[in-house]
Amino acid sequence: MHVCLSYPRLILILIPFFVLSTAGTIRAQSSARYTLVIHGGAGTITRANMKPEMEKAYLRSLEAALDQGEKMLASGRTALDVVEAVVRLLEDDSLFNAGKGAVYTHAGEHELDAAIMNGKNLMAGAVAGVKTIRNPITAARSVMEHSEHVMLSGRGAEEFAKQRGLEGVDNSYFHTESRRRALERALEAERKEAKEKQVPSAKNTAMKNDWKYGTVGAVALDQYGDLAAATSTGGMTNKKFGRIGDAPLIGSGTYADSLVAVSCTGWGEFFIRMVMAKSLADRMRFGKQTLTIAGHELINIELPRMGGDGGLIAVDRNGEPIMPFCTEGMYRGFVRKLSGAALSQRQVAIYKD
Amino acid sequence: MHVCLSYPRLILILIPFFVLSTAGTIRAQSSARYTLVIHGGAGTITRANMKPEMEKAYLRSLEAALDQGEKMLASGRTALDVVEAVVRLLEDDSLFNAGKGAVYTHAGEHELDAAIMNGKNLMAGAVAGVKTIRNPITAARSVMEHSEHVMLSGRGAEEFAKQRGLEGVDNSYFHTESRRRALERALEAERKEAKEKQVPSAKNTAMKNDWKYGTVGAVALDQYGDLAAATSTGGMTNKKFGRIGDAPLIGSGTYADSLVAVSCTGWGEFFIRMVMAKSLADRMRFGKQTLTIAGHELINIELPRMGGDGGLIAVDRNGEPIMPFCTEGMYRGFVRKLSGAALSQRQVAIYKD
Numbered sequence: 186m187h188v189c190l191s192y193p194r195l196i197l198i199l200i201p202f203f204v205l206s207t208a209g210t211i212r213a214q215s216s217a218r219y220t221l222v223i224h225g226g227a228g229t230i231t232r233a234n235m236k237p238e239m240e241k242a243y244l245r246s247l248e249a250a251l252d253q254g255e256k257m258l259a260s261g262r263t264a265l266d267v268v269e270a271v272v273r274l275l276e277d278d279s280l281f282n283a284g285k286g287a288v289y290t291h292a293g294e295h296e297l298d299a300a301i302m303n304g305k306n307l308m309a310g311a312v313a314g315v316k317t318i319r320n321p322i323t324a325a326r327s328v329m330e331h332s333e334h335v336m337l338s339g340r341g342a343e344e345f346a347k348q349r350g351l352e353g354v355d356n357s358y359f360h361t362e363s364r365r366r367a368l369e370r371a372l373e374a375e376r377k378e379a380k381e382k383q384v385p386s387a388k389n390t391a392m393k394n395d396w397k398y399g400t401v402g403a404v405a406l407d408q409y410g411d412l413a414a415a416t417s418t419g420g421m422t423n424k425k426f427g428r429i430g431d432a433p434l435i436g437s438g439t440y441a442d443s444l445v446a447v448s449c450t451g452w453g454e455f456f457i458r459m460v461m462a463k464s465l466a467d468r469m470r471f472g473k474q475t476l477t478i479a480g481h482e483l484i485n486i487e488l489p490r491m492g493g494d495g496g497l498i499a500v501d502r503n504g505e506p507i508m509p510f511c512t513e514g515m516y517r518g519f520v521r522k523l524s525g526a527a528l529s530q531r532q533v534a535i536y537k538d
Numbered sequence: 539m540h541v542c543l544s545y546p547r548l549i550l551i552l553i554p555f556f557v558l559s560t561a562g563t564i565r566a567q568s569s570a571r572y573t574l575v576i577h578g579g580a581g582t583i584t585r586a587n588m589k590p591e592m593e594k595a596y597l598r599s600l601e602a603a604l605d606q607g608e609k610m611l612a613s614g615r616t617a618l619d620v621v622e623a624v625v626r627l628l629e630d631d632s633l634f635n636a637g638k639g640a641v642y643t644h645a646g647e648h649e650l651d652a653a654i655m656n657g658k659n660l661m662a663g664a665v666a667g668v669k670t671i672r673n674p675i676t677a678a679r680s681v682m683e684h685s686e687h688v689m690l691s692g693r694g695a696e697e698f699a700k701q702r703g704l705e706g707v708d709n710s711y712f713h714t715e716s717r718r719r720a721l722e723r724a725l726e727a728e729r730k731e732a733k734e735k736q737v738p739s740a741k742n743t744a745m746k747n748d749w750k751y752g753t754v755g756a757v758a759l760d761q762y763g764d765l766a767a768a769t770s771t772g773g774m775t776n777k778k779f780g781r782i783g784d785a786p787l788i789g790s791g792t793y794a795d796s797l798v799a800v801s802c803t804g805w806g807e808f809f810i811r812m813v814m815a816k817s818l819a820d821r822m823r824f825g826k827q828t829l830t831i832a833g834h835e836l837i838n839i840e841l842p843r844m845g846g847d848g849g850l851i852a853v854d855r856n857g858e859p860i861m862p863f864c865t866e867g868m869y870r871g872f873v874r875k876l877s878g879a880a881l882s883q884r885q886v887a888i889y890k891d
Binding site for chain 1: 660661662666667685686687688689690691692693694695697698778779780781782783787788789790793806807810811812813816817820821823824825827844
């Protein structure tokens with residue numbers, strides 16, 4: 186038998202298949218689950234200190250990052266792609282201390298650190314002390330995927346990024362007026378302290394106050410059940426001596442495996458000494474603690490007991506998000522879609538209450 | 539009643555007290571326990587490849603390091619003092635890839651990394667990519683004790699060491715002929731591979747062979763029950779792009795807490811991704827694994843499963859030493875004195891059997 190169809194007729198016949206397959210996609214999407222959690226740093230962030238227009242700007246930026254990440258997760262992108270993209274967005278956002286808007290070092294420059302980890306295969310990449318790479322998180326991913334190393338630093342890392350064709354910028358690209366003023370205040374405080382107490386110059390007064398905070402990070406669980414984590418930071422205002430904080434250190438500021446993905450923010454030195462992110466994972470894996478209990482014990486009990494502060498975001502393989510912190514505030518948010526749910530849950534917040 | 543004593547008579551009366559108190563010290567010492575474990579790197583070290591005079595030289599150096607460390611432990615020095623002193627000795631020894639005798643980078647220089655951690659209070663210090671500090675382990679300790687940071691890198695770290703008055707050297711101080719020749723062989727192999735396979739320059743052929751190994755480390759339990767760990771390395775021959783390995787990363791190559799002290803050696807990238815040293819500690823703390831089982835599972839099962847290799851040394855709070863490795867050899871040794879024992883146990887070894 187021979188069937189002849191005109192073009193419009195063929196289309197009419199095919200429409201039901203399209204509808205069915207689209208419906209199938211919708212069903213697949215609505216049964217898919219995913220979670221994205223983000224942070225933009227923890228510190229002395231109180232309602233009293235915050236101008237209403239700044240508060241709005243921060244909330245808008247957090248919402249935009251969640252929007253972008255959720256769109257990607259819903260369309261089936263991997264957790265790894267999503268955490269990189271979301272951290273890039275926050276790096277490009279001058280409100281946060283990462284990429285554009287990074288704080289100033291003692292020498293009046295910007296030195297950036299970033300790390301990314303894929304929980305699916307425990308691959309990881311990091312860069313430390315880079316000054317001319319527009320998006321350090323993308324450089325970290327490039328180290329993971331295109332070198333046989335995990336961590337590259339300084340000029341060597343910049344040379345690698347250049348060879349890989351990543352976007353370079355002049356160090357002045359990262360400048361913002363508010364960060365410049367923060368450095369000036371830090372230097373002034375330091376001069377004053379040095380004069381009063383004859384403090385050795387190796388000690389850094391900036392550690393004593395809130396200039397040490399500000400990092401961005403994202404963790405995600407994708408539709409395939411895989412986890413990833415990414416963290417990026419400009420470090421602390423007035424930092425000296427090529428200081429490396431916890432953000433680019435796998436296991437300290439950033440970690441992901443098959444159980445949990447973690448990104449930290451806070452007083453980096455304590456997060457390094459506690460090997461914070463891996464501690465959270467191991468409490469779950471070996472201590473059989475829940476994510477919530479492990480996060481609470483580490484951030485609200487152990488960290489303050491040691492004299493540090495800060496917070497973290499994490500998501501486990503069930504898509505459960507946590508955002509514990511022991512500072513006055515933390516820029517944070519999450520979006521979570523449960524399997525079979527029509528709508529996703531979402532929250533953005535800044536203060537403790 | 540009134541008692542008058544001449545000076546010599548007073549001394550005669552006091553002598554028995556001195557004797558008693560000294561005897562007490564002796565008793566305390568003989569009942570004191572301590573352990574020191576050291577390594578000088580893991581790799582393709584076989585009897586077939588090793589010249590007899592080199593074997594003797596390595597064993598002599600390991601024995602000398604154990605001698606020095608045991609003397610200090612027996613006299614009541616802390617684990618922290620001992621691991622620093624022993625690693626200094628190994629840094630000054632040109633046989634090992636740390637300090638004098640460190641390998642060459644791609645650029646024909648020496649870039650050194652080191653870390654130290656005090657299990658008593660979880661304080662830690664590290665330096666990465668330093669070129670002009672004679673003893674990087676002492677710089678790491680200085681970062682721990684005299685800065686508010688944990689990790690300093692590159693020129694900044696050197697500037698800090700200079701301010702602290704640590705001994706500086708020209709980069710050429712670290713030179714040895716054998717390491718220079720190793721770089722030449724690595725560069726030649728790289729040129730050949732690039733010609734044959736058009737390998738992108740970001741990939742580093744040196745990773746494929748044994749040039750990636752060689753690190754020194756020490757872990758100790760002192761008479762007071764405290765633990766400490768120290769690691770120092772020149773990294774891998776022909777390294778590029780400011781690569782940082784696991785040695786200076788707290789939780790990866792170096793870690794100590796109240797349960798265990800760990801120092802790693804091997805293919806650093808895998809040790810970072812596994813956050814090796816902290817994993818060992820957490821398997822004990824949260825998984826209730828014994829030191830031996832935790833070390834065996836990590837080094838002989840998990841590490842090869844991921845495609846990496848290397849080894850570690852560790853000591854737990856009972857003074858139990860382990861030295862597992864999955865390469866053909868590891869320069870290693872330990873000395874252990876049990877509570878109440880008259881003599882200490884000692885072992886130095888190179889090969890697997």
